[in-house]
Amino acid sequence: MTTNHTPSKPKPKHTITRLALATATLLGAALAQAEPVTLRVHHFLPATSSAHTKLIQPWCDKIAQQSKDQLKCQIYPSMQLGGTPPQLYDQVKDGVVDVVWTIPTYAAGRFTKSEVFELPWMTTTAKGGSQALWTYVDQYAQDEFKGVHRIFMHVHDGALLHFKGKTPKTLEEMKGMKVRAATRSNAKMVEALGAVPIAMPLPMVPEALSKSVVDAAAVPWEGVPAIRLADLTKYHLDVPAGAPRISNTIFLFGMNEAKYQSLPPELKKVIDDNSGMAVSAWAGETGFDAVVEPFRKAAIDGGATVYTMPDAEYQKWVKATDSVDDGWVKDVSAKGADGQKLLAAAKALVKQYSK
Template identity: 30%
Template sequence: MMRLLELKKFVAGLVLALPVIGAQAETVLQLNNWLPPGHFIFTEVLKPWGDDVAAATQGRVRINITTSSLGPPARQFDMARQGIADITWSTQGYTPGRFLSSEGVELPFLSDSAEALSVAYWRTHKAHFEKLNEYAGVKLLSLHVQPPGELFTIKKPVHSLDDLKDLKIRIVGPVTANLMEQAGGVAVAAPVSQIYELVSSGVVDGTFLTTDSIPHMRMTDQLHHRTTVNGGFYNTSFFLVMNQKSWDKLLPEDQKAIEQLSGEAFAKRVGKIWDEKRAYGEKQFEEHNGQHIQIQGAALENLKAKMDKVRAQWVASITERGVDGDAALKMVQEEVKNYSSQ
């Protein structure tokens, strides 16, 4: 009788303990960060997004951002696919040719707003690019772009394509490489981390870059001429992805909560912040007496004619894979045109 009473007490205590155990259970997802810890993508985008995920899932899912990178930027996608990290963020441009759809939104003259183009990119991906299954092996959380790419030079101002002849310019991807080839200039391929050294030592005459990077990289006293075109010389695409097995282990309600914070919402979020950084960069450039040149008129028409070849090549390539390239680009342009931040 005594043993039976003790058993009942044990079972009752176990039942009472179960809700407490369930309430304390959480899934910790590791997000790999390869940027400096003070970079705004870390402090103003990834960390707040992680905090929002924790709040939306009532603490059941927590994002832990690494303090040092588990691998180089070019390996981020495969790191998520292989489960080295649960979540990664990087640019498709580090693995050229792997994500053909991303090259469509990296074409010139598309938008002066990272927010508008990022949202347009996500919507166009869902409508046209998703069927390519380029992100197989991971859960694609979001896509976005940074502000339009511009040209900065040290000594010689650039008013037209002809002014690039014989100049050594650090390039960003195939679009700017093609532009330098057609202009008769010298294309110098180098990662962002080497720009300051290349510019300060005079190895290059200038670089393609985004304005937000100028004060961040402390080059306001190095680069004196800023050349722009409406919509940018180029754009840069980024992804946010998650290991598929890690995703599949989450509760359906937590998956839904994360999706609501990702996709278009994340694209809008990061695009808006990056546009604000661009505005600050412009202000800093002006305050350091930098010269701003906007290519217009006949020089702009000549540039557009030269870059039509790049556009046509991408359209042909993506069409061969079963996507109407012209329709996809038209959607991007229409979405940007009609975009409202409200």
């Protein structure tokens, strides 16, 4: 017996349009019926800082808009909920707060694989470095962030040295100077230069400079206005244009994992749509690369001198810090990872995304 099969006709365009409208209506209804969620967002810089105004607040505004105000942020800058900057990661991991913007490596020794991006002379742009960092953690270091749902990660525009009074131009003139470092890797770089590293979070730098606890501070241009660094330092030592700067720091914007999992699907989707490598690239470019020239110009307009070391001097600094990479490889290998492989992978990713 022969059965004739009649091909099904394609659905009219108006039917497809009605289906799309119905789907959108259902999603809107789901958002409207969901219980509104307020996320407590904690970070260590003032509300006037570039990170707050260019990254954290815009991200929060976007998720509120896309969720039709069913997902909102209550932002607490300047450690208003208590604790210290090195405690922020544990605050979000333990559910004390819902979301943090922080430097994980303020807690020394816990993010050894990820701190490869804090080694000297690693990154040229915050955008490319941030894309490389996100991809690297995805592939090699997710285990270091258990309990925290990564939303985006980034690096800054690269640290340069800001001096209170002294005006060194050479590696030799750095010997014995007390220099603020952000993290353990930054401190090792300062020590390799012959200076004395004093590790501290960014908010502590102004007092340390004013009381001569340090002679200089390693800080990116982005951090200068946040702590009014230009009022305390009038001499800034930078690298040749386009060259990787002295050091960098990794940042995390992350949510408590249990809090993320507790969200209804439609609100999870809002978070997911504003997470990942593309958002990390946005954070690096908008929050850091885009502010370098304006903040540098503001310092010069305020009477500061920015000295750019010549290429030959730059190479001396690079050579002096070779041991820092070797030390990191040894440390991460002692924890069971292949340090040489990870270092090569990080450098390859930076090169890939910095083209």
